[in-house]
Amino acid sequence: MPLPVPVLPEGVDPAWLPPAAFRAVGGRRTMIRGSGPLVETVHGELAEACRRFGGRAVRDAVPDGAYDLVLGLGGDDLGDEGFAFAREDGTTTVTASDGRGLLYGLFHVVRLGEAAFTGARAREVHRPALALRMLDHWDNVAVHPVMGQVERGYAGGSLFWEDGRARRELDRVRAYGRLLAACGINAISVNNVNVHAAEARLLTDRIGEVAEIAGALRPYGVRTHLSVSFAAPITLGGLPTADPLDRTVRGWWAEATRRVYQAIPDFGGYVVKADSEGQPGPFAYGRSHAEGANLLAAALEPFGGTVHWRAFVYDHRQDWRDRTTDRARAAYDHFVPLDGEFAAGAVLQVKHGPMDFQVREPVSPLLGAMPRTRLAVELQVTQEYTGQQRHVCWLGPMWSEVLRFRHEQGLSVGEVARGGLVAVSNVGDDPFWTGHPLAQANLYTFGRLAWQPDAEPGAVLDEWIALSFPDALEGLTGGLHAVLDGSWRTYEKYTAPLGVGFMVQPGHHYGPSVDGYEYSPWGTYHFADREGVGVDRGVASGTGYAGQYGKPWAELYESPDTCPDELLLFFHHVPYGHVLKSGKTVIQHIYDTHFEGVEEVEEARAVWGSLTGLVDPARHARVAERYEEQLRSAREWRDQVNSYFFRKSGVPDGRGRLIH
Numbered sequence: 001m002p003l004p005v006p007v008l009p010e011g012v013d014p015a016w017l018p019p020a021a022f023r024a025v026g027g028r029r030t031m032i033r034g035s036g037p038l039v040e041t042v043h044g045e046l047a048e049a050c051r052r053f054g055g056r057a058v059r060d061a062v063p064d065g066a067y068d069l070v071l072g073l074g075g076d077d078l079g080d081e082g083f084a085f086a087r088e089d090g091t092t093t094v095t096a097s098d099g100r101g102l103l104y105g106l107f108h109v110v111r112l113g114e115a116a117f118t119g120a121r122a123r124e125v126h127r128p129a130l131a132l133r134m135l136d137h138w139d140n141v142a143v144h145p146v147m148g149q150v151e152r153g154y155a156g157g158s159l160f161w162e163d164g165r166a167r168r169e170l171d172r173v174r175a176y177g178r179l180l181a182a183c184g185i186n187a188i189s190v191n192n193v194n195v196h197a198a199e200a201r202l203l204t205d206r207i208g209e210v211a212e213i214a215g216a217l218r219p220y221g222v223r224t225h226l227s228v229s230f231a232a233p234i235t236l237g238g239l240p241t242a243d244p245l246d247r248t249v250r251g252w253w254a255e256a257t258r259r260v261y262q263a264i265p266d267f268g269g270y271v272v273k274a275d276s277e278g279q280p281g282p283f284a285y286g287r288s289h290a291e292g293a294n295l296l297a298a299a300l301e302p303f304g305g306t307v308h309w310r311a312f313v314y315d316h317r318q319d320w321r322d323r324t325t326d327r328a329r330a331a332y333d334h335f336v337p338l339d340g341e342f343a344a345g346a347v348l349q350v351k352h353g354p355m356d357f358q359v360r361e362p363v364s365p366l367l368g369a370m371p372r373t374r375l376a377v378e379l380q381v382t383q384e385y386t387g388q389q390r391h392v393c394w395l396g397p398m399w400s401e402v403l404r405f406r407h408e409q410g411l412s413v414g415e416v417a418r419g420g421l422v423a424v425s426n427v428g429d430d431p432f433w434t435g436h437p438l439a440q441a442n443l444y445t446f447g448r449l450a451w452q453p454d455a456e457p458g459a460v461l462d463e464w465i466a467l468s469f470p471d472a473l474e475g476l477t478g479g480l481h482a483v484l485d486g487s488w489r490t491y492e493k494y495t496a497p498l499g500v501g502f503m504v505q506p507g508h509h510y511g512p513s514v515d516g517y518e519y520s521p522w523g524t525y526h527f528a529d530r531e532g533v534g535v536d537r538g539v540a541s542g543t544g545y546a547g548q549y550g551k552p553w554a555e556l557y558e559s560p561d562t563c564p565d566e567l568l569l570f571f572h573h574v575p576y577g578h579v580l581k582s583g584k585t586v587i588q589h590i591y592d593t594h595f596e597g598v599e600e601v602e603e604a605r606a607v608w609g610s611l612t613g614l615v616d617p618a619r620h621a622r623v624a625e626r627y628e629e630q631l632r633s634a635r636e637w638r639d640q641v642n643s644y645f646f647r648k649s650g651v652p653d654g655r656g657r658l659i660h
């Protein structure tokens with residue numbers, strides 16, 4: 001039986017799957033071959049599209065040339081999730097060796113629109129570069145007194161949990177799975193990596209609630225994972241220890257995991273934040289993180305599950321006076337000695353930069369230094385430090401730079417990420433899903449880059465625009481590119497300069513506070529004084545962080561003369577008069593970029609204003625309202641940062657503009 005397409009609750013935005021995106025495919029005579037649950041999903045999609053647009057979808061008929069589109073299981077050279085696409089003699093064919101591949105093939109046809117049914121096309125094979133393309137939800141089950149329902153969530157509440165209970169709005173969850181499948185995402189974890197009491201129980205007596213979510217996502221090929229607490233044997237199991245080498249602890253995890261698979265046979269595995277920002281971990285028992293991860297890998301192994309073990313381990317209780325401790329070094333220092341010690345079922349999940357999802361960071365050196373470990377790269381789609389979905393900040397270009405970056409051995413980060421590409425989700429129960437309607441582009445782009453890390457982000461944005469605005473009138477596509485293309489660099493201009501990072505308000509991380517974290521225990525300092533600014537992370541005189549890279553990066557980053565401008569203050573403490581490669585001094589660069597950044601927001605706001613009438617009114621109004629806030633906030637950033645550095649340095653703006 002074809003699976004009906006989920007019906008969106010009243011008022012919920014269809015994001016990149018509005019019915020009109022299916023016009024080309026829905027007007028065709030289509031045949032679907034094969035059997036299995038995801039084939040029913042494909043059939044359901046086509047049946048709905050044909051109902052709307054006058055085509056016909058039939059099943060397993062003998063091909064007689066009378067079909068415009070034939071989708072079927074078959075080709076065995078395609079690998080998991082791959083599909084082949086071709087067009088010959090007036091028939092477009094999609095062949096896949098499994099149901100997921102067929103679904104991805106269908107969405108490929110949807111993306112192509114009329115072009116999928118025009119002319120002839122030689123057989124193309126499409127396969128995901130990465131087997132795991134995953135979103136981590138930092139959703140709390142109970143409302144956290146400080147972090148709320150969703151930690152770093154800027155899109156309302158959680159799709160899954162509300163005030164301690166499962167929401168059970170499974171149609172919406174299914175619709176979410178459908179959106180994820182359409183951009184290639186195939187896994188999610190459904191709860192915060194900071195595992196509080198209510199979340200912890202999802203592993204045991206509340207696993208049924210997770211199973212319901214898994215059931216809603218399964219028809220769209222999305223597997224469900226769970227964040228678990230390393231201390232679960234104590235807090236849930238009543239054992240005296242969580243020591244990974246203890247026999248009873250190993251037995252407890254084995255049994256707990258067996259029960260999870262009883263409830264969710266295709267369960268993906270665990271996500272663990274251990275010895276990180278107060279979460280429990282193996283250090284308490286004098287054990288290594290490989291021993292910790294391998295404990296869970298062993299429990300998951302009989303069922304084919306994976307543990308995603310996060311590498312975000314650092315001292316969050318640092319003394320700011322201590323100049324020898326450098327948070328940027330921490331993940332490498334902890335994990336590189338463990339290379340080769342992780343079990344096959346353990347994936348080390350590494351944030352893309354060494355600090356914490358700043359607007360500009362170097363690529364984590366860990367990603368080039370653990371060749372014998374399965375690594376996953378973690379990005380942050382939720383815009384914790386990039387405007388919190390009140391600012392337009394399309395992160396495609398930044399992620400693309402990260403994924404194309406090559407460490408010493410010549411592999412790009414996208415190729416190193418054998419354990420997958422993972423991102424912190426930006427989705428909530430907001431009618432636009434992502435708070436800022438244009439932040440949908442970030443989620444879509446993440447999925448497509450996870451499928452193909454070397455894809456051109458601009459082409460991905462084109463896809464997103466064409467799908468989301470299928471009836472776009474002239475001017476809209478150009479307008480959307482105008483406001484999105486450069487928005488990350490604009491954001492960078494009016495916030496923390498030259499890779500120095502942070503300067504945000506403590507706690508919630510929104511808005512400027514130049515010294516907000518300067519005298520805190522979190523290890524995120526800029527060291528501005530009257531002479532200069534930046535962190536000396538060189539080997540010769542600094543923390544030695546630059547030495548964690550191989551060639552050519554270690555040498556390049558070591559000297560302020562060769563360090564790329566955009567990372568200069570990440571690697572060096574330089575005088576305000578230091579001349580950048582651009583020919584400007586650091587202080588003048590700070591002034592100029594902050595003025596320019598605000599001007600660019602003003603321009604973008606005006607472009608958006610000119611699109612009234614081309615975008616549906618609710619979406620237009622939401623974005624317009626957010627532009628007001630973005631502009632207010634950008635001005636605040638400009639004025640605080642410029643005033644701060646003027647007061648520290650005493651150097652006036654070369655162009656005589658107003659600095660407070």
Ligand code: GCV
Binds near residue numbers: 138193194277312356
């Ligand atoms: C889930 C940053 C965020 C925290 C987050 C943490 C992490 O520190 O501010 O909210 O915790 O990263 O990635 O674990």
